[in-house]
Amino acid sequence: MAQHDYDCVVVGAGVEGSATGYHLTRTGHKTLLLEQFTLGHSKGSSHGQSRITRYTYRQIHYANMMPECFQTWERLGREVGTELYRNTGLLSVNGPPYQDFTLRSESLRVMGKPCELPTVGEICQRHPGFSFGPEHKAFVDPNGGVLRADSCLRALQTMFVKQGGVIKENEKVLEIIPGEHVVIVTSRGRYTAKSVVLTPGAWASKMLRPLGIDPPLKVTQIKVCYWPERQPGAFGNYPCFYYLSEKYETYGLPCDDHSGLVKVCNHHGDDLQGPDQQNQVQYSHQIETLKSFIREHVPGLMPEPSLVENCLYTSTPDKDIILDMHPDHPNIVIGCGFSGHGFKLAPAVGRILSELATGTTPSYDISPMSLKRFPNNGRLAAKV
Numbered sequence: 001m002a003q004h005d006y007d008c009v010v011v012g013a014g015v016e017g018s019a020t021g022y023h024l025t026r027t028g029h030k031t032l033l034l035e036q037f038t039l040g041h042s043k044g045s046s047h048g049q050s051r052i053t054r055y056t057y058r059q060i061h062y063a064n065m066m067p068e069c070f071q072t073w074e075r076l077g078r079e080v081g082t083e084l085y086r087n088t089g090l091l092s093v094n095g096p097p098y099q100d101f102t103l104r105s106e107s108l109r110v111m112g113k114p115c116e117l118p119t120v121g122e123i124c125q126r127h128p129g130f131s132f133g134p135e136h137k138a139f140v141d142p143n144g145g146v147l148r149a150d151s152c153l154r155a156l157q158t159m160f161v162k163q164g165g166v167i168k169e170n171e172k173v174l175e176i177i178p179g180e181h182v183v184i185v186t187s188r189g190r191y192t193a194k195s196v197v198l199t200p201g202a203w204a205s206k207m208l209r210p211l212g213i214d215p216p217l218k219v220t221q222i223k224v225c226y227w228p229e230r231q232p233g234a235f236g237n238y239p240c241f242y243y244l245s246e247k248y249e250t251y252g253l254p255c256d257d258h259s260g261l262v263k264v265c266n267h268h269g270d271d272l273q274g275p276d277q278q279n280q281v282q283y284s285h286q287i288e289t290l291k292s293f294i295r296e297h298v299p300g301l302m303p304e305p306s307l308v309e310n311c312l313y314t315s316t317p318d319k320d321i322i323l324d325m326h327p328d329h330p331n332i333v334i335g336c337g338f339s340g341h342g343f344k345l346a347p348a349v350g351r352i353l354s355e356l357a358t359g360t361t362p363s364y365d366i367s368p369m370s371l372k373r374f375p376n377n378g379r380l381a382a383k384v
Contacts (some may be wrong), residue, residue, distance in 0.1 A: 004181045006032045008357045009193040011173050011184070011207070013039060014046035015149075015343055016335050017199035018156035019350025020357075022076075025163035029358060032191060033165060034184070036172040036203075039157065043275065044201045045312050046153055046343065048224065049257040052240045053344040054090045054144035055113045058103040059320070061368050062341075063111055065348035068363075072347035073147065080155040083148070088239045088254060090144025091123065094137050095245030105139045116140040127238055129229075129300020136245075144240055146253050149343060156346075176211060178329040195331040195357040202275035202312045204336035211329075214380040215322055215371060217337050220269035220313045221278060223286045225305040226261040227294060234300055235262050248293050262301055266290060267340060275312055315339040323352050323369040327377040333357045334371070 008024055010017045013035035024031040037043055053070070057063035070085075077084040094101035108115040117139050120132040132138070161167060168188070177183035182196045200207045202219045229235050240253040252264035266286045272278065287305065294303040316322065316337040326332035333356045335349060342349065348364065355362045371378035 004192040004194055006030050006191060006193040008032075008195045008197060009034065009182070009184050009191055010197045010199065012199040012201055012203075013157065013167065013169070014044055014199065014201050015153050015156065015346040016338065016349050016353070017197070018153060018160060019346040020197050020199060020335070020353040021160040021165050021350075022156045022163070023350045023354035024357065025160055025165040027354065027358070029354075031160075031165045032193070033157075033160060033167045034171050034173060034186065035167070035169045037170065039167070039169045040150065040153060042309070043278070045314070045338070046149070046201075048149050048309065048311065050253055050255065050263060051147045051149045051343040052090065052144065052242070052251060052253050053085065053147045054141050055108060055111060056090065056092065056104040056115075056141045056144070057107050058100060059368070060107060060110065061365055062345060063107040065345055065364060067111075068351070069344060069347045070143070073152065076152070076155045076159065080158050082151050082155060084152050084155060085145055085147055086256070087143065087145040090141040091239045091241040092139055092141070093120070093123075093132055093241065093243045095135060095247075098137050100244045101137045101139065108141060114142050116142060129234055129238065129298060130241075131297050131299050140239065146240060146256070147344065148256070152346075173207065176207070176332065178211070178326075178332060182331055195333060197333045197335065197353050197357050199335045199353070201336070202314045204314060206274065208334065208336075209380060211326060211332065212380045213326060213334070213371070213378050215337065215374050215378040216317055218315050219272045219275055220315065221272055222265060222269040222311045222313055222340070223284045223290075224263065224265050224309040224311050225287060225290055226255060226258050226263050226307040227298075227301040227303075228306050229260050229262065230300055230302055232260050238262075243293070243297065248289070250290065250293050252298070258307065261306055264290060264294065264298065264301070269313060272312075278310060278312070313340040318373070320373075321345075321349070321369050322371060323349065323356070323366050324371045325356055327371060327379065331357075
């Protein structure tokens with residue numbers, strides 16, 4: 001049998017790829033993690049100081065993953081000696097027709113997790129920086145909170161290396177050659193592996209099309225905005241929040257690394273032709289929408305952001321992620337289309353991708369995340 005360099009090569013060292021490498025090395029597999037840019041770069045979806053995490057989910061298949069995610073972030077924090085999660089609670093506020101409110105709050109009940117049901121009047125009395133009219137409904141997931149995103153990513157990579165993994169940054173993958181052993185050709189070398197896991201983020205379409213796979217993926221640029229408090233320190237004990245109505249879909253969270261600022265963003269962004277077309281100009285219609293939202297519902301903040309950053313979402317039409325094997329080459333494993341909600345799921349995603357890469361039955365039902373939901377199993381359409 002031909003020799004191979006690694007049991008598995010993981011392409012893309014964002015949070016999903018790094019979590020996959022963490023699980024692979026934790027179970028004794030010789031693994032290489034490749035990153036086309038410098039580690040922790042700001043060109044993709046895994047950078048930044050913070051992300052919201054929560055138990056509540058509309059889709060029960062993701063809700064089922066969240067207990068492991070909370071447990072893994074806690075264990076990983078102990079392993080590296082850094083606190084990765086801060087419990088603030090998560091406030092969800094909905095306008096009519098309340099479908100999101102019903103599904104999300106019900107998921108907590110199904111999992112046996114606590115769910116608080118304050119009135120919006122009680123919320124605004126407790127947190128006067130918010131303003132919600134009586135047509136709103138709300139619930140609180142008291143276990144929700146903030147993941148220290150940069151620290152989470154570094155922790156996964158630190159433990160990956162400590163467990164025997166190899167990371168190579170600034171090394172771009174040029175070609176994936178399928179076979180009994182997959183060949184990975186890069187800007188610096190050539191590697192063989194029993195399997196490869198592709199977690200290329202916004203570069204997924206560019207990497208998958210030469211392999212005959214082309215699921216419907218849309219890349220959008222999100223403006224990550226930080227808004228100053230009108231009264232310094234007023235939001236220090238506020239929960240994270242998620243707001244949905246026919247007019248807005250926004251979320252917000254406290255900022256440990258930006259004193260006096262609160263991070264509030266739209267969940268929808270500006271469409272891009274691809275990740276290389278990122279627009280670094282700060283103006284966007286998203287910011288105007290957010291200014292309107294702040295004036296209406298978070299009057300405790302100034303309606304002009306002090307800091308604006310960029311983040312990319314790579315989304316599927318149904319907003320379900322893709323975790324699957326290539327339909328023709330089962331030792332090529334694909335993880336992409338995380339649709340703006342992948343960071344919190346990374347510990348479970350990494351486990352699933354590592355299991356697929358090693359021929360192990362996945363720990364979770366991944367049928368909702370299969371390529372089979374797309375025409376021709378996500379294969380590239382034949383040219384006529």
